[in-house]
Each structure stands twice: as C-alpha cells, then as structure tokens.
Amino acid sequence: xxxxxxxxxxxxxxxxxxxxxxxxxxxxxxxxxxxxxxxxxxxxxxxxxxxxxxxxxxxxxxxxxxxxxxxxxxxxxxxxxxxxxxxxxxxxxxxxxxxxxxxxxxxxxxxxxxxxxxxxxxxxxxxxxxxxxxxxxxxxxxxxxxxxxxxxxxxxxxxxxxxxxxxxxxxxxxxxxxxxxxxxxxxxxxxxxxxxxxxxxxxxxxxxxxxxxxxxxxxxxxxxxxxxxxxxxxxxxxxxxxxxxxxxxxxxxxxxxxxxxxxxxxxxxxxxxxxxxxxxxxxxxxxxxxxxxxxxxxxxxxxxxxxx
Ligand SMILES: Cc1cc2nc3c(=O)[nH]c(=O)nc-3n(C[C@H](O)[C@H](O)[C@H](O)COP(=O)(O)O)c2cc1C
Ligand SMILES: Nc1ncnc2c1ncn2[C@@H]1O[C@H](COP(=O)(O)OP(=O)(O)OP(=O)(O)O)[C@@H](O)[C@H]1O
Numbered sequence: 001x002x003x004x005x006x007x008x009x010x011x012x013x014x015x016x017x018x019x020x021x022x023x024x025x026x027x028x029x030x031x032x033x034x035x036x037x038x039x040x041x042x043x044x045x046x047x048x049x050x051x052x053x054x055x056x057x058x059x060x061x062x063x064x065x066x067x068x069x070x071x072x073x074x075x076x077x078x079x080x081x082x083x084x085x086x087x088x089x090x091x092x093x094x095x096x097x098x099x100x101x102x103x104x105x106x107x108x109x110x111x112x113x114x115x116x117x118x119x120x121x122x123x124x125x126x127x128x129x130x131x132x133x134x135x136x137x138x139x140x141x142x143x144x145x146x147x148x149x150x151x152x153x154x155x156x157x158x159x160x161x162x163x164x165x166x167x168x169x170x171x172x173x174x175x176x177x178x179x180x181x182x183x184x185x186x187x188x189x190x191x192x193x194x195x196x197x198x199x200x201x202x203x204x205x206x207x208x209x210x211x212x213x214x215x216x217x218x219x220x221x222x223x224x225x226x227x228x229x230x231x232x233x234x235x236x237x238x239x240x241x242x243x244x245x246x247x248x249x250x251x252x253x254x255x256x257x258x259x260x261x262x263x264x265x266x267x268x269x270x271x272x273x274x275x276x277x278x279x280x281x282x283x284x285x286x287x288x289x290x291x292x293x294x295x296x297x298x299x300x301x302x303x304x305x306x307x308x
C-alpha cells in the first residue's frame with residue numbers, strides 16, 4: 001500500500017482511481033464493508049482504490065482536549081487499511097487551510113484536480129467541507145458535472161445499531177470487549193515498542209513490558225486480561241493502563257503488560273496487545289506490599305481465566 005502525504009505529493013500517475021473519504025478510526029466492520037465495496041468497484045474499472053484520511057482527525061483539530069481517544073494511531077490505521085486491500089492512502093493534514101475549504105473547493109482540489117476520481121464510495125451520512133456543507137446529494141451533482149459516479153454504501157448495523165467508531169469507544173469504556181470485538185471484527189488491540197521502565201516490576205513479582213504510548217490518549221484505563229503474539233505464538237497476560245497512582249510517576253498514561261510465565265527479553269520489540277476482559281479499575285495503594293498483593297490476585301485471575 002502506498003502512502004501519499006498531502007496533495008502536493010500527488011503525481012500524474014496517481015490520477016484515476018476509486019476513492020472513499022473519512023476518519024476510519026479503528027477500521028471497524030462498517031468501514032470494512034465500505035472498503036470492500038470500494039475494492040470491488042476499483043476492480044471493475046481496472047483502477048487503484050484510494051482512501052482519503054485526515055491527520056489529525058477533524059475533532060482533534062477543533063477540540064484537542066475533548067476529542068475522543070483514538071482507537072488506532074496513524075501507523076495502526078495504515079496497517080489495518082493495508083490489510084483490507086487498500087492500494088493507496090492520501091493523508092491530508094487537517095489544518096486551517098483545509099477546514100476553510102468549501103465543499104465545492106474540496107471536490108475540485110482533492111477529488112478532481114488531485115485524484116481525478118472515477119468513482120466515489122461514501123457512507124449515507126457522510127458530510128464534508130467547511131461547516132459540513134457537503135453531503136451525498138452535493139457529491140452526486142458534482143459528479144454529474146465532473147464525470148465521476150457516487151454510491152452510498154449500505155449502512156452496516158449490529159443488533160439494529162449502526163456500527164461506528166463512537167460505538168466501539170463506548171463498548172471499551174463499558175468494559176464490553178465481546179461487543180468491541182464484534183464491532184471491530186477482531187479484538188481491540190494497542191501496538192507499540194517495549195521501552196525500559198522503572199524496573200520496579202521485579203520487586204512486585206511481576207516484571208512488565210512497558211509499551212510506548214507516545215502521549216497518545218487511549219480509550220481504556222484499568223487492569224485487563226490480554227494476549228500478545230510472541231514469535232507467532234499467542235501469549236496470555238495481564239495489563240495495566242493508567243497513571244500508576246501507587247508509584248511516583250510522570251502523570252502520563254502507561255501500558256504495562258505482564259506475560260504469564262514468560263522469561264525472554266522484549267526490550268525494543270514491537271508488541272500488539274489484544275484486550276479480552278476488564279478485571280478491575282486502577283487503584284491507589286498505600287504501600288508497594290498492597291500493590292504486590294493486588295497484582296498477584298490479578299495474575300491468579302488471569303491463570304484461572306486462561307485455564308477455562
Ligand atoms: C496487573 C497489573 C496491575 C496493576 N495495578 C496497578 C494499580 O492498581 N495501581 C497502580 O498504581 N499501579 C498498578 N500497576 C502498575 C505498577 O505500579 C507498575 O507495574 C510498577 O510500577 C512497575 O513499573 P515499572 O515496570 O516501570 O518498573 C499494575 C501493574 C500490573 C502489571
Ligand atoms: N456502519 C457503517 N456502515 C456503512 N458505512 C459506514 C459505517 N460507519 C461509517 N461508515 C462510512 O465510512 C466512512 C468513514 O467513516 P468515519 O470513520 O468518518 O465515521 P464513523 O465510523 O461513523 O465514526 P464516528 O463514530 O466517529 O462518527 C464514511 O463514509 C462513513 O459514512
């Protein structure tokens with residue numbers, strides 16, 4: 001899959017494609033359906049398929065403090081899109097210039113002059129352009145003028161509710177990992193590189209792999225049953241996501257994973273952690289001894305869970 005960052009990096013060979021536009025945070029089952037439809041149309045027309053995304057996502061630009069936490073950081077999103085068979089991603093910086101484009105200017109600059117789109121696949125609720133003034137009807141009219149077709153993908157629902165990134169975040173916040181997995185079509189995962197921690201874990205009888213979150217806000221907080229692939233083998237464990245109020249810290253959220261009966265060196269490796277069940281909220285313990293007892297109970301719960 002090819003990544004093109006910004007309109008200025010589009011070249012003549014990028015012209016002519018089937019495209020779709022959106023945040024695609026988490027690449028959930030609704031997104032997967034629209035991507036599959038886009039791929040089909042691209043195969044029919046014999047052209048590549050291209051997903052247009054924004055970085056940051058528009059809500060992160062408008063309200064950085066209150067925007068919802070990401071389900072997928074850019075790198076993860078790109079990997080998920082590649083796995084769905086996307087040929088090309090055009091990643092546009094969402095900034096003042098972009099937000100001020102009217103719907104008509106967006107169509108002209110991005111879809112016509114930039115990509116020379118032959119067919120556009122969008123969700124039926126898709127809106128775009130300054131003040132969200134562009135919608136499906138607008139795109140259809142623009143397409144008739146400029147020579148591209150537009151199709152609204154059928155809405156994907158689960159138990160009568162539209163699948164959405166917001167719905168996945170809600171399921172995660174409620175600790176409903178089964179629902180999150182059904183919405184995503186895979187378990188919820190966070191990937192990152194293993195960094196050196198404070199090496200307190202050994203004292204707590206629970207050495208942990210500290211996974212770099214890069215100041216990124218995550219949609220989870222607490223203690224979880226997890227698994228990760230180590231050299232192709234699923235390995236069970238327990239993880240804590242939080243600010244670790246029982247130890248002096250930096251106030252940032254950390255993801256720490258203790259893998260059951262694991263004795264290798266993971267420093268520097270990139271792990272993908274899948275979340276399966278919430279055990280409890282993170283707590284502030286009065287002593288390291290009390291924290292150690294709680295972690296031992298978490299590990300026992302994990303063992304019991306994986307035995308069943
Ligand atoms: C299963 C598990 C549960 C944890 N629960 C808590 C908790 O409730 N409160 C807390 O302050 N820290 C909790 N921690 C984090 C520990 O404080 C942390 O692992 C310890 O500080 C070691 O950090 P280090 O690897 O940077 O040395 C938990 C860690 C694990 C692995
Ligand atoms: N359940 C769904 N069924 C069909 N199309 C969808 C579905 N969810 C999103 N889409 C479409 O996929 C594209 C990208 O969606 P986008 O990520 O912007 O929205 P979303 O998943 O609904 O997120 P949010 O919950 O943040 O609004 C849009 O064209 C959107 O209409």
